[in-house]
Amino acid sequence: MRVNSAFTGFFSNRLVMIPAIAIAMPAIFFIALSFTKHSDRDLQVKRVNLIIRQIGHRLLLQAGDSTSRVLPVTEVKEGTFLLKFEHEFIFNHDSLVVLTKSLLPKTQFPSGYTVTVHDCTTGDIAFGFQLNNTFPDILACSRRSQPPGCYTIEFTFNSAQVDPLETKPTPSGFKTTTSGNLLSNVIYGGILLLLCVALLSGRVWKKATPGPVENQNNSIVKKSVPELAALGKFLVDPENQRLLLGSEVISLTTKEYKVLELLNKSFGELVPRETLMQEIWINEGVITGRSLDMFISKLRKKLSHDPELRITNVHGRGYKLEIPGIFNS
Numbered sequence: 035m036r037v038n039s040a041f042t043g044f045f046s047n048r049l050v051m052i053p054a055i056a057i058a059m060p061a062i063f064f065i066a067l068s069f070t071k072h073s074d075r076d077l078q079v080k081r082v083n084l085i086i087r088q089i090g091h092r093l094l095l096q097a098g099d100s101t102s103r104v105l106p107v108t109e110v111k112e113g114t115f116l117l118k119f120e121h122e123f124i125f126n127h128d129s130l131v132v133l134t135k136s137l138l139p140k141t142q143f144p145s146g147y148t149v150t151v152h153d154c155t156t157g158d159i160a161f162g163f164q165l166n167n168t169f170p171d172i173l174a175c176s177r178r179s180q181p182p183g184c185y186t187i188e189f190t191f192n193s194a195q196v197d198p199l200e201t202k203p204t205p206s207g208f209k210t211t212t213s214g215n216l217l218s219n220v221i222y223g224g225i226l227l228l229l230c231v232a233l234l235s236g237r238v239w240k241k242a243t244p245g246p247v248e249n250q251n252n253s254i255v256k257k258s259v260p261e262l263a264a265l266g267k268f269l270v271d272p273e274n275q276r277l278l279l280g281s282e283v284i285s286l287t288t289k290e291y292k293v294l295e296l297l298n299k300s301f302g303e304l305v306p307r308e309t310l311m312q313e314i315w316i317n318e319g320v321i322t323g324r325s326l327d328m329f330i331s332k333l334r335k336k337l338s339h340d341p342e343l344r345i346t347n348v349h350g351r352g353y354k355l356e357i358p359g360i361f362n363s
Contacts, residue, residue, distance in 0.1 A: 082115060083107045085137050086189055088264045090117050092133055095302055097123045110188075117187040124182045127161055131173060136342060136357055137264065138189075140165035145192040154184035166192075265298060266343035266357065277336065284336050289314055293329050297345065297355035306352040 090104040105118040130149070140146055146166035150159050161180060164172040262269040262278070269278040275291040277284040286294065292314045297305055311326055330353060334345050342357050 079109060082189075082191075083109075084262075085264055086115055086117050089130075089133055089137055090119065090187070092301070093125050093130065094119070094123060096129055097125060099123055113191045115189045117189070119185065122182050122184050124180060125185075126179045130161070130187075131163055133357075135165065136266070140167055140171075143167075143191060147189060147191045150188045150190070151180070152186045152188060154186060160185065266337075267340040268337075268343075270298075277339075279339050282339065284339065286333075286336065287329075289329055290333050290336070293326075293333055294355075297353060300354070302354065302356045304348055304352050304354045308352075310352070 086107050087104055090107075094100070094102060094104065099121070102123075103120040105120060107118075108116050110116050130151070134149055138147070143165075144167060146164065146168070148162065148164045150162035152158065153160050160183075166172075262271055264270075265277070267279060268284075271278060272291075272295075275286045275288065277286065293310060296310060296313060307326060315325060330345060330347075337343050337345065344356060344358060346354050346356055346358075348354065
């Protein structure tokens with residue numbers, strides 16, 4: 035009881051509490067600021083990583099390689115990402131430029147970025163280019179094809195801008211504003227301060243909310259969050275069968291999603307009508323060509339939010355999902 039009385043007297047003393055609150059307020063604010071920055075950066079690095087892997091995947095498809103692996107992308111230093119491949123391959127300079135511009139638009143990176151292709155054996159730069167909003171783009175050795183070889187591709191985002199901290203790779207734009215972070219930090223700091231004062235004054239003593247679910251071995255079970263794949267300017271949410279474009283959510287029916295999934299598995303390649311009908315309709319006991327044409331038409335309308343992404347009809351043979359500027363370069 036003496037201890038409780040001592041604590042009660044301590045917290046009821048205004049001469050003590052006011053300086054304590056004055057010290058706690060900036061401390062809590064900067065702690066919240068630190069956590070928010072680290073959390074934002076981790077998320078942004080993951081998103082840039084996914085987009086760079088998508089670039090590697092598309093490059094291999096253009097080279098006719100649909101089986102070898104795109105090795106894990108690593109951030110070798112702050113703002114510099116390295117893309118590696120399992121086997122040798124061939125690529126066209128212009129195709130790499132068009133593909134990179136499509137998936138990493140320079141307008142969403144205020145300070146621009148540089149892409150360099152390195153020879154694995156010598157470390158020499160075999161090809162490179164720079165995209166910039168302030169100065170003209172530097173595009174060296176265009177309209178050439180690189181011979182088969184072992185290559186790595188390095189993406190360097192200029193200055194602290196891709197910390198990728200100023201850039202936030204979402205479909206609606208990568209740039210995140212300082213004012214948005216500041217406002218959220220003020221809110222977090224205010225909430226934490228109020229809770230701290232309430233607990234210290236003894237007015238709020240509530241039972242803590244249950245923590246993460248524990249298994250029989252008392253180890254915390256964490257639910258993994260699936261990473262969304264990029265498709266043009268969209269992010270694909272397979273669990274909910276929908277496309278995300280900034281704040282816009284485009285829902286797909288089950289059959290529309292199946293059609294899109296089959297086309298995307300063979301991106302840039304012809305998928306025969308018979309394959310689509312067999313996989314989606316005939317296996318369910320329904321045989322009709324008009325149904326396929328109707329769903330393709332509906333799917334085209336929903337994909338029209340990304341003008342570069344198209345479903346091309348090869349008359350009498352089938353369809354293919356493509357970005358024409360890439361595969362016709």
